[in-house]
Amino acid sequence: MFDVVADIAFIVDQSSSIRSKNFQLVRDFLENTIGGLDVGEGKIKIAVVLYSDFPRADVSFNTFDDKTDILRYISSMPYGRGKTYTGAALKFAKEHVFTKARGSRRDQHVQQVAVVITDGKSTDEVARAAAALRRSGITIFALGIKDTEEDDLREIASYPYKKFVFNVEDFDKLNSLSNILTKTLCNEITDSIIPRVSLSQKHSDDEKNNNTNFISEYSKFHSTFDDMKNFTKQWLEAFEVGNNHVRFGLVKFASSATTAFRLHDYNTKADIEKAVNALIMEGGGTRTDLGLREMIPLFEEAVRTREEKVRKLLIVITDGESRGTEESVEVPAKLLRTEQNVTIYAIGVKDASEPELELISGSPQRTFYVKNYDFLDEIKKDIITEICSFEGETFDYWHMFILYLQHRYVNQN
Template sequence: MTDCKGAKVADIVFIVDESGSIGNENFRLMRNFLHLVVSSLDVSPKRVRVGIVTYNDVSTPQVFLNSFNDKDELLEYIKILPYNGGGTRTGEALNFTRDNVFIKENGCRKENGVQQVAVVITDGRSQDEVSEAAITLRRAGVTIYALGIKDAIESELLEMASHPPDQHVFIRDSFTELTHLKQTLQKILCKNIIAKAVPMKTEAKEVCVKTDEADIFFLMDDSGSISWQDFAEMQNFINNFIEHFQIGPQQVRIGLVKYADSPTDEFDLTTYSDEESLVNAINSIIGVGGGTNTGTALSHMGRLFKRAAVTRGHEAPKYLIVLTDGKSADEVKAPAEKLREQGIIIYAIGVKNSSQTQLEEIAGDSKRTIFVKNFDALKSIDNEIIREICSEEACRDIQSDIFFLTDSSESIDEEEFQKMKNFMKFVISKSTIGENKVHVGVMQFSTSYNLEFPLNQYYSKDDILRAIDDMKQMNEGTRTGKAITEVSRYFDAAKGGRPGMRQNLIVITDGKAQDDVRGPAEALRNKGVEIYAIGVKNHNPTQLKEISGDSQRVYSENDFDALKDLEAQVSSKICERGKSRSRANQQRQLGVEQCWKKCSKPLLR
């Protein structure tokens, strides 16, 4: 199996339930499942190390991370992994694994920056508490996957697993389904290991440091329900956020207000003008406790943002990021609406017992709300918000052509087709559509192709979104090469394209093309069109690379749900590159104008 070839370095520990409810036959199926998953990993002392802990009433270390140097020997041992029966103390197993397996003496390489991963496999309710044990393990830097079979309790799996749950929680009705789950878990596990080994932080930072200017306030819940550890997680989240921006009086400015019964100004936008001073100030904030009057705190923010325009000398993009862990005791909708009327974009992050209704009332848009079960999950979402904000800025004032070429074959069901539409709509929503701005075109393909609209048909965002909503699926084969050849014509001036501008093609496909893609894609790239290839479900990775011509513009996903994870990533990348081209064009134009003024002589004296 080649799925995990890119996942080169990780420490992975399987925490396996061996309680009496499983039985010998089901435990045999569990052994087979472990054997299949480990077979797909690049196991060796310098690459992926594997550990195994079995547990019932007590936990037993079957394999430490440095027990086996040879993959074949490890696989042979998995075949005879002992089964004892007994109770189900999952919380104790998490603590045991943290204290006895994820340690340097037993092969853990955390000190070297190697990713730490735990995969919990259980078939029933734990006889002890799992939440705190899981939080402590995650805070130790371990990413947790939770696999529940048969009578496992979903709420417990969610308590254990890392964020987001759709990538870290798996539920199956019986042990016979493990064979089918193997490929799904394997792909997600390997994809996440690769993603974290090459973090998106660098890519996000490249976009964000080019964010010209912004005024960003954090509104931080300081109520009594937040422990000192939770408070520290919020501080870390804000510090990680700041790292991505060019901080300065004329660039990105950061302010912070904490609140409980009433708001307290910690520092204004003008207080600190460099990253180091900001981090020191954030780390010195002390939690006091109290009630949760989020509405009062929101009302307080209005005058701070008004003062921002005065101190900067002009209006800059304004953002408010609200962090809260509970339901507000006062009304939030009206004060939040007043802030949005001032042009402030609000993101609402809810933790633990926060109200989803109130989060949406605060943000005014469900897409700007994020909920996580625990504060330690905040570190998993910083890129999500950062990309959102930075793609907003990267997409301002660019000129480019963006064409979507979407697979409409019969292997895509109605719900998946809608998710593909939603992806396109998000990318478009981040762009400034207009006759002299961004132009968008869409073509579907199957055995044949169908032009929905060319680049010069719509100059209104609403018209484009309406046309996408009206798209009907073709339900035939997959002739991707043929479609690329056809769409190539629509980048030409005669068909509505603007060859002098940045031109992008985004190809979305769920399967292997039934024709050649290399030749048509290469011909299109030779015209200066940059191609992004997004493969979903049963796509062919080799063909994606042939289409894009560059692995940096290839995105592979397991299902159409994962398109949502790519929305901000793709839009920010396209916009930033478009902005670079626009700046270059502006500089060339300025040079021509300066030369004309300096060099030209009047014809008549």
């Protein structure tokens, strides 16, 4: 057994393509998987959503407390027929399963998990419903059987895919995944909380301050824009912010580059969060070179405001490849890395060029790519871990800039 607490909903395809004999194998798989979880009051709670043409939830989080009762239901779980409306099932789970009325303990900060089991491509559009479910704080595992394409599962699952996507070539191979899925579920629940990083805890007192700058791109969709701003604000919770700790600055770029705020403009989390909330969605081209060029005098200025040795970090976020540049992005990026000793993390989303991201960061270890903006939250822990595992020259302060790309917005009117 595993000593973990979570609300786990199994979202199970029962469409006609599965067939009755194979659905029994799905029942066996669920019995074995749930049998390995520590189910009970104050521990793991289980919900079950069945779907084909329409979704239904026979078991909510507050239906059963005893594992025996859940397994009894699973053993006789009804098989239906119809098409594979996975998108509708995910929307249903968000609106009618992961709710307080149905026993979800989200308001108690209990980890929320969905496990989608399907044997084929969704009849309806699934990407938007999956993104909405993930954005609401649900971690999604996607398990495909037989004819399910890997790309379809990636549209559903959380990031990284190697952790959250499972695929078997036939139903009789399902049970081989049972123990693996159980352990992965428990590991994910245990590791789900990102600890607040105290630099004085992570390093010695004379290493505790940093200056971080962010360069980022804004999308034309407001939900994406909000994802970007939320991602930025979440960094504030991971570090000690202040004039004698980590200082943050932010630059935006599109067809040109604009400094939103400098490192010394704000010294509290509340003030920085207020400044991020006030950012306005704009548009233009993709001049990553100009964004990087903007950083050079900003880091020079940051060093002049501090007599102590400063570790300089730059986080670049973009969802597209540079267009119409006067020079390769490698030129200003290399100047920052070599002449100013700036450590650069390059984060690409959607249509970003992974080779270009690596030219910016100068290292595959500091290059990250995700398919959708809501996956940014999933990679935050990896980046913070990499930043805080730094072993090298001792610094007195940290300067951190974030560089946003203000997306290639095109007016359709």
